[in-house]
Amino acid sequence: MRHILFSREFWLGAVLALLAGCSATTAAVPRPSSKTAYNLPPISGTTATPHPKAGSLVDIVRDPSDLPPSVGTRPARRVEVNLYTEEVTGRLADGTTYDYWTFNGKVPGPFVRVRVGDEVTVHLTNDPASSMMHSVDMHAVLGPGGGASATQTNPGASTGFTFRATTPGLFVYHCATPMIAAHIANGMYGMILVEPAGGLSKVSREYYVMQGEIYTSKPYGSSGHQDLSYAHLMAETPDYFVFNGAVGALTHKYPLTGKVGERIRIFFGNAGPNKPSSLHAVGLIFDKVYVDGSLESPPLRGVQTVLIPPGGAAMVEFTPRVPGKYMLVDHAIVRVERGLRAAINISGPKQPELFAPWTK
Numbered sequence: 001m002r003h004i005l006f007s008r009e010f011w012l013g014a015v016l017a018l019l020a021g022c023s024a025t026t027a028a029v030p031r032p033s034s035k036t037a038y039n040l041p042p043i044s045g046t047t048a049t050p051h052p053k054a055g056s057l058v059d060i061v062r063d064p065s066d067l068p069p070s071v072g073t074r075p076a077r078r079v080e081v082n083l084y085t086e087e088v089t090g091r092l093a094d095g096t097t098y099d100y101w102t103f104n105g106k107v108p109g110p111f112v113r114v115r116v117g118d119e120v121t122v123h124l125t126n127d128p129a130s131s132m133m134h135s136v137d138m139h140a141v142l143g144p145g146g147g148a149s150a151t152q153t154n155p156g157a158s159t160g161f162t163f164r165a166t167t168p169g170l171f172v173y174h175c176a177t178p179m180i181a182a183h184i185a186n187g188m189y190g191m192i193l194v195e196p197a198g199g200l201s202k203v204s205r206e207y208y209v210m211q212g213e214i215y216t217s218k219p220y221g222s223s224g225h226q227d228l229s230y231a232h233l234m235a236e237t238p239d240y241f242v243f244n245g246a247v248g249a250l251t252h253k254y255p256l257t258g259k260v261g262e263r264i265r266i267f268f269g270n271a272g273p274n275k276p277s278s279l280h281a282v283g284l285i286f287d288k289v290y291v292d293g294s295l296e297s298p299p300l301r302g303v304q305t306v307l308i309p310p311g312g313a314a315m316v317e318f319t320p321r322v323p324g325k326y327m328l329v330d331h332a333i334v335r336v337e338r339g340l341r342a343a344i345n346i347s348g349p350k351q352p353e354l355f356a357p358w359t360k
């Protein structure tokens with residue numbers, strides 16, 4: 001039964017039965033040019049094989065500074081969003097690889113930034129080499145499945161939908177093809193920001209960070225290639241917790257940086273699929289927290305830890321006053337031991353009136 005339940009054919013059948021009338025086209029679709037930007041050899045073998053050399057892997061980590069600028073004061077307009085679903089083998093941790101399912105080759109997927117009133121057209125193309133159907137459910141969408149009913153897309157096919165951005169806020173999007181939890185755990189998530197008219201206030205730096213869970217057949221820290229463990233997924237017992245897709249993504253590869261006195265904004269999303277996040281910046285205090293990603297409610301001020309449910313988000317802002325090395329964590333702190341940690345490196349002059357270490 002387990003084999004049947006988790007087989008691709010079972011879920012393909014279920015989806016097609018559920019979504020009769022939403023069939024995808026089967027015309028071959030060329031890969032977007034962005035694919036070639038990786039300039040990496042294909043990875044062969046995805047299960048029970050020695051892990052490839054780390055240097056030959058696709059880099060799935062999203063740079064947290066990779067996000068568009070604010071919409072500013074522009075009027076509402078039409079916006080095109082191109083999503084390309086792609087299954088790749090990437091580095092999960094040093095010496096450990098994993099088969100990720102992605103939007104546009106990175107985890108999280110692209111940060112989509114629109115303003116209220118925009119007419120947004122979403123194009124979803126599924127890589128011809130995909131093993132699965134994929135789709136997208138955007139929490140900013142008013143419509144069936146958040147767009148998922150219109151975008152169940154076969155490998156090599158394209159689908160899409162158009163929606164009106166009605167509500168300012170920071171929203172999660174994710175693949176919603178059964179088994180949905182597996183598609184999310186494998187990396188198929190991102191965020192869409194709907195800015196209010198006039199845009200967000202100006203800040204010095206903005207970062208895009210998402211928390212995810214990875215369920216592996218071998219224990220945390222095992223070397224070699226890791227397969228998804230459906231047993232662990234169903235039991236809601238993640239083996240890894242990651243920011244932006246991989247262990248060390250935001251410590252060694254892309255640490256967050258800033259200077260004393262700068263205003264820093266983090267767009268933070270929790271992909272889950274199962275666990276809430278207790279977001280905390282060690283040694284810092286969030287000046288403003290837009291709870292649950294709501295931009296229509298006033299922010300909380302002076303917040304230590306922010307609770308963010310799976311499928312939820314928060315926009316947090318802070319101004320570091322003291323230079324040093326800080327950490328962004330989930331205050332369910334044991335998750336640090338499972339890979340969940342981001343560095344925030346703040347430079348600038350010492351501030352002894354605020355903080356002064358001493359020894360006897």
Ligand SMILES: [Cu+2]
Binds near residue numbers: 133134135176183
């Ligand atoms: Cu998917």
